[in-house]
Every structure is written in structure tokens, then in C-alpha cells.
Amino acid sequence: MKKTRIVGLLLVFVLVTSCFVGGTFAKYASTAYGSDVATIAKWSIEVEGTDIAVAGSPVTVAFDLFDTINDTGNADDETDVTDNLIAPGTAGSFKIDIINNAEVNAEYTIELSETNIYEVPLQYSVDGTNWVDSIDELEMDALTTVAIDMNGGTDNQTVYWRWVFNDTDTAGSAHADQNNAYDTGLGVAAKADPIQVIINATIRVEQVD
Numbered sequence: 498m499k500k501t502r503i504v505g506l507l508l509v510f511v512l513v514t515s516c517f518v519g520g521t522f523a524k525y526a527s528t529a530y531g532s533d534v535a536t537i538a539k540w541s542i543e544v545e546g547t548d549i550a551v552a553g554s555p556v557t558v559a560f561d562l563f564d565t566i567n568d569t570g571n572a573d574d575e576t577d578v579t580d581n582l583i584a585p586g587t588a589g590s591f592k593i594d595i596i597n598n599a600e601v602n603a604e605y606t607i608e609l610s611e612t613n614i615y616e617v618p619l620q621y622s623v624d625g626t627n628w629v630d631s632i633d634e635l636e637m638d639a640l641t642t643v644a645i646d647m648n649g650g651t652d653n654q655t656v657y658w659r660w661v662f663n664d665t666d667t668a669g670s671a672h673a674d675q676n677n678a679y680d681t682g683l684g685v686a687a688k689a690d691p692i693q694v695i696i697n698a699t700i701r702v703e704q705v706d
Contacts, residue, residue: 538600542702545594549702558700565589569662571625583617583694585680588659590625593698597650602705604642607654609635612695615683619694622657632656632696644705 540550549556563583566575571588578584597603611632613619620628623637637654645652683692 539598540601540704541598542603543594543596543598544700544702548598549700550599561591563589563591563658563694563696565591569659571657571659583619583660584684585660586662588657590655590657591696592653592655593700594653595645595651595700595702597645597647597702599704600647602644602647602650603702604644604705605652605700605702606642607637608699608701609633609637609656610697610699612697615686615692617683617692617694618660618680620659620661622659623655625657628659645702 541548542550544556545558547556547558549558563581566578566581566583566587566589567573568575568577569586569588571590575587578587593607595605609632618630620630621632621635622628623635629635635656637656643652686692
């Protein structure tokens with residue numbers, strides 16, 4: 498009987514203890530979860546209407562460097578020379594358009610070079626007033642770094658060219674000894690083989706940090 502009473506007391510003690518262990522006290526409780534998403538800013542640059550932002554090799558862009566051919570003075574369309582050919586007295590200009598469609602600010606530089614093995618007496622200018630004898634001598638703004646804003650920022654650079662028609666335009670220049678005989682010699686040589694002047698443009702665009 499005594500043994501049975503002890504077992505009963507132990508059972509009651511276990512039940513009471515279990516109530517304290519298994520139960521909870523009233524309290525505030527909150528739970529929060531969070532997440533975030535990072536999206537890569539796009540890189541998209543148009544040069545002359547062509548997106549050059551591609552992986553791999555540099556993109557070749559079609560430039561109409563001699564597409565505009567005007568008469569002496571660069572004011573009127575040339576009508577005395579066959580279309581798309583240059584000759585003494587012709588002039589023109591070309592413009593390089595750049596659009597920053599990227600979602601980052603950018604900056605660009607332009608490098609121009611000339612292949613003129615027959616020394617055709619062309620001159621170049623960035624304002625139509627001050628002329629140099631080689632495109633390498635041009636002092637374009639874009640030869641130093643030029644900023645261009647993100648999300649549709651635009652900029653362009655214009656280069657003028659001319660084949661001078663008389664020696665007054667070449668005073669003090671490398672073409673000062675140009676004369677009819679020299680120009681005629683180029684025209685005669687062109688009968689045998691095409692004489693070409695090639696202008697190469699390299700445009701480099703980089704993200705601004």
C-alpha cells in the first residue's frame with residue numbers, strides 16, 4: 498500500500514512537471530524574411546546606326562566618308578564631276594554619329610588615319626575654316642575623351658575634306674607646290690589603275706566608372 502502511494506505521487510509530479518515544460522508563456526513573436534534582385538546594366542552603343550556592343554571581335558561599321566561630294570567651297574552639290582568620284586575642286590564632309598543606349602555613362606575617342614600612297618592633295622578640317630594637310634593632323638574634340646550620357650545620350654563629330662582648286666588655298670601648306678601638272682598626272686595615272694584615298698576610323702567607347 499505504501500509502495501503504491503509512492504508510485505502515485507511520482508506520477509503526479511511527472512504530470513505537473515510536464516505541464517510546465519510542454520506549455521508556453523504569453524509573449525510577442527514575429528518573423529521576417531527578405532530578398533533582393535540585382536539586374537545587370539545593359540551595354541549598347543550605336544555608331545552610324547550599328548550596335549557595336551557585341552562579344553568577340555570589333556565590329557566593322559560602314560562609313561560614307563566620301564558620300565557627300567560638293568563643288569569648290571563645299572556649298573553646292575558637285576555637277577561637273579561624275580558621281581562618287583573626287584577631282585580638283587571637289588569637297589565634302591562626313592559625320593560620325595554615336596548613341597549611348599547603355600544604362601551606364603560612357604566616354605569615347607575617335608582615331609582617324611589616312612592611306613594616300615599617291616599623295617592626292619587633300620586637306621581636312623573640323624570647322625570648315627582651318628585646314629590641315631593630313632587627317633592625322635586634325636585636332637578633333639574626340640581625339641581626347643568625350644563623355645556621352647546613358648540612356649540615349651548622343652554626340653557626333655564632323656570632318657570636312659577638300660581637294661583644293663588653286664594654290665591660294667594651299668599657301669604655307671605641304672601642298673604649296675601643287676600645280677596643274679601634278680593634278681593632271683594623278684588623273685592620267687588613274688586611267689591605268691584606280692587611285693584611291695582610304696580613311697580609316699576607329700571608335701573606342703568605354704564605361705565611365
